[in-house]
Amino acid sequence: xxxxxxxxxxxxxxxxxxxxxxxxxxxxxxxxxxxxxxxxxxxxxxxxxxxxxxxxxxxxxxxxxxxxxxxxxxxxxxxxxxxxxxxxxxxxxxxxxxxxxxxxxxxxxxxxxxxxxxxxxxxxxxxxxxxxxxxxxxxxxxxxxxxxxxxxxxxxxxxxxxxxxxxxxxxxxxxxxxxxxxxxxxxxxxxxxxxxxxxxxxxxxxxxxxxxxxxxxxxxxxxxxxxxxxxxxxxxxxxxxxxxxxxxxxxxxxxxxxxxxxxxxxxxxxxxxxxxxxxxxxxxxxxxxxxxxxxxxxxxxxxxxxxxxxxxxxxxxxxxxxxxxxxxxxxxxxxxxxxxxxxxxxxxxxxxxxxxxxxxxxxxxxxxxxxxxxxxxxxxxxxxxxxxxxxxxxxxxxxxxxxxxxxxxxxxxxxxxxxxxxxxxxxxxxxxxxxxxxxxxxxxxxxxxxxxxxxxxxxxxxxxxxxxxxxxxxxxxxxxxxxxxxxxxxxxxxxxxxxxxxxxxxxxxxxxxxxxxxxxxxxxxxxxxxxxxxxxxxxxxxxxxxxxxxxxxxxxxxxxxxxxxxxxxxxxxxxxxxxxxxxxxxxxxxxxxxxxxxxxxxxxxxxxxxxxxxxxxxxxxxxxxxxxxxxxxxxxxxxxxxxxxxxxxxxxxxxxxxx
Ligand code: WTA
Numbered sequence: 267x268x269x270x271x272x273x274x275x276x277x278x279x280x281x282x283x284x285x286x287x288x289x290x291x292x293x294x295x296x297x298x299x300x301x302x303x304x305x306x307x308x309x310x311x312x313x314x315x316x317x318x319x320x321x322x323x324x325x326x327x328x329x330x331x332x333x334x335x336x337x338x339x340x341x342x343x344x345x346x347x348x349x350x351x352x353x354x355x356x357x358x359x360x361x362x363x364x365x366x367x368x369x370x371x372x373x374x375x376x377x378x379x380x381x382x383x384x385x386x387x388x389x390x391x392x393x394x395x396x397x398x399x400x401x402x403x404x405x406x407x408x409x410x411x412x413x414x415x416x417x418x419x420x421x422x423x424x425x426x427x428x429x430x431x432x433x434x435x436x437x438x439x440x441x442x443x444x445x446x447x448x449x450x451x452x453x454x455x456x457x458x459x460x461x462x463x464x465x466x467x468x469x470x471x472x473x474x475x476x477x478x479x480x481x482x483x484x485x486x487x488x489x490x491x492x493x494x495x496x497x498x499x500x501x502x503x504x505x506x507x508x509x510x511x512x513x514x515x516x517x518x519x520x521x522x523x524x525x526x527x528x529x530x531x532x533x534x535x536x537x538x539x540x541x542x543x544x545x546x547x548x549x550x551x552x553x554x555x556x557x558x559x560x561x562x563x564x565x566x567x568x569x570x571x572x573x574x575x576x577x578x579x580x581x582x583x584x585x586x587x588x589x590x591x592x593x594x595x596x597x598x599x600x601x602x603x604x605x606x607x608x609x610x611x612x613x614x615x616x617x618x619x620x621x622x623x624x625x626x627x628x629x630x631x632x633x634x635x636x637x638x639x640x641x642x643x644x645x646x647x648x649x650x651x652x653x654x655x656x657x658x659x660x661x662x663x664x665x666x667x668x669x670x671x672x673x674x675x676x677x678x679x680x681x682x683x684x685x686x687x688x689x690x691x692x693x694x695x696x697x698x699x700x701x702x703x704x705x706x707x708x709x710x711x712x713x714x715x716x717x718x719x720x721x722x723x724x725x726x727x728x729x730x731x732x733x734x735x736x737x738x739x740x741x742x743x744x745x746x747x748x749x750x751x752x753x754x755x756x757x758x759x760x761x762x763x764x765x766x767x768x769x770x771x772x773x774x775x776x777x778x779x780x781x782x783x784x785x786x787x788x789x790x791x792x793x794x795x796x797x798x799x800x801x802x803x804x805x806x807x808x809x810x811x812x813x814x815x816x817x818x819x820x821x822x823x824x825x826x827x828x829x830x831x832x833x834x835x836x837x838x839x840x841x842x843x844x845x846x847x848x849x850x851x852x853x854x855x856x857x858x859x860x861x862x863x864x865x866x867x868x869x870x871x872x873x874x875x876x877x878x879x880x881x882x883x884x885x886x887x888x889x890x891x892x893x894x895x896x897x898x899x900x901x902x903x904x905x906x907x908x909x910x911x912x913x914x915x916x917x918x919x920x921x922x923x924x925x
Pocket of ligand 1: 583662
């Protein structure tokens, strides 16, 4: 059947990627994990595998049982007691790492602060005492709404020290979103700042917080970090508000003994968007989460004593929680933390930081990489990036062209790339190369981490044969998995379990496994198009579009189509120098058809100056869909730049390309 051939063509589009990148021999020889036997050992005895790794952490009391699993409820290290701040700070603060930088922070204006483990220990102790002085007790929730400043990880670790779960709200969120999260978590204390810097402008965090607090009456105390010196511009409410530096000074250096908590004690709540409008507060607990993040950080990022590790995520998202704060610090690593954006004051800001700080391990998002590609290789070329030895990506599927560009222009052709698949819900990296062993293929997150058991299933939950697409599920519990949705265990059970059996976790992602068992992520299942009864991953289409030299970035959505059920609309941001013409639109349609198959030919091509993205840099397809289908535009509070919308709408009304 002709149509089947076409679809097979689209599947093959990615699976035909034939470039292979074995680990460079010198890297492999020195890697933290070199023995493929780890996979076999974890398969034979997963609980034994995790338990052995857990012994590397510092426990206040050993566990009685490794795991209890009564789906969907899991408990890890039952009976064990542990404290996250002890593992991330205390155990490094007194020994050889005492004077080692834990956090190397750079502010957007260029100011800097380096905190050694000893200094971090002092700050975390003080902040813990400060929280206690405000009446925060074990189990109380603390909301943290800060820019990327050192006080953010300090506050998180201080909460962990006294057993008070934190809930970090990304500093880019609007007052309404902040209020919703404060109310849902029931926090009584809010930590914020007088402001933050973003592209030279001041983000009025305290003013936002004040507006949020008008709708969040449960908050009794507000602690304000002085970041931008906007004291004159903000109002401090007597009795409720106090300055961080004053409160910290008031408690002195007496030290705050860590509160030993059960392994299953809540460490934090982090909100993430779901399919409904109400964000979900995913709850992570202490022992299993620390194990999952510390072990993956050590193995996937191959962390060594002298590494300078930089994850560019914001700590407001799970990537920052797991791979700026808990994972790296539990390993006693040096983590770079940056307040600003990659293009301010110039498009080489990241590469300037890599050069000056001698960054060795660099972890960023595909969307950022495509941004760099669009700006041109001359920006990284201005800097000495020879300190880099390993690169990582996370957050979305990476198209092979971006992967190869990253490898060449950032990694100088010598750094392995770890494409890491995971979610807020999984807490830790789940599918990823181990850089000393795994032969990588551009565009594939490769293989499951030892002890992790993903599968690809059809609509009935049956495993599909290798080479076919389906739903990505996880068949075995892992230590860092979210335990529930805060305040809504039924939603947790319904959302993630039950579709294919009570013990099978549903990721919401589509994936294929190739003949060698490598996983190729296809994006969210709801982002998979059904064109004339055939499935096409938006990622494949976007990958095809950005493989055209004129395209810097693309987003593809399904639109209503009379004949095919769903048609394809492509939104493209062009590279500098390319001209948005009807001829180029036609060329792109032809290009995609050539790359994937005629069925993949976009019905419409829109040229846009910018794609609408959430604050976590995910393309808002829902919004593009609304625009393309002429519906009312939905909630846009999470848009990075609301002006983008107006522009896209105008483009829809006006410069629509040929049909
Ligand atoms: C997507 C971010 C392909 C995926 C850590 C997942 C990825 C969602 C990858 C989770 C990757 C993340 N390849 N897709 N390497 N990493 N995703 O909760 O759709 O912000 O379900 O967590 O991002 O996003 P979240």
